[in-house]
Amino acid sequence: MTLCKEICSRFESISRHSAYHTGGCYCKICDYYFKEKYLRCPCCNMRVRYSTRSNRRKTESEIARI
Numbered sequence: 001m002t003l004c005k006e007i008c009s010r011f012e013s014i015s016r017h018s019a020y021h022t023g024g025c026y027c028k029i030c031d032y033y034f035k036e037k038y039l040r041c042p043c044c045n046m047r048v049r050y051s052t053r054s055n056r057r058k059t060e061s062e063i064a065r066i
Helices: 016-023
Strands: 025-027 033-034
Touching: 016 025, 016 033
Parallel strands: none
Antiparallel strands: 025 033
């Protein structure tokens, strides 16, 4: 938590389930769920986490295969 500068409190927070369902993200350094999708946390500049379970709701044709 030493990297968290409390800047994330300016952004709109959302619950965990809603953030992953609507395409939000989570920063584990700041312990904050963002409503919008970011590549890096606007507060500590670390990479954010997205839902990895979204493939469960997609059909076989929507999932890209190599």
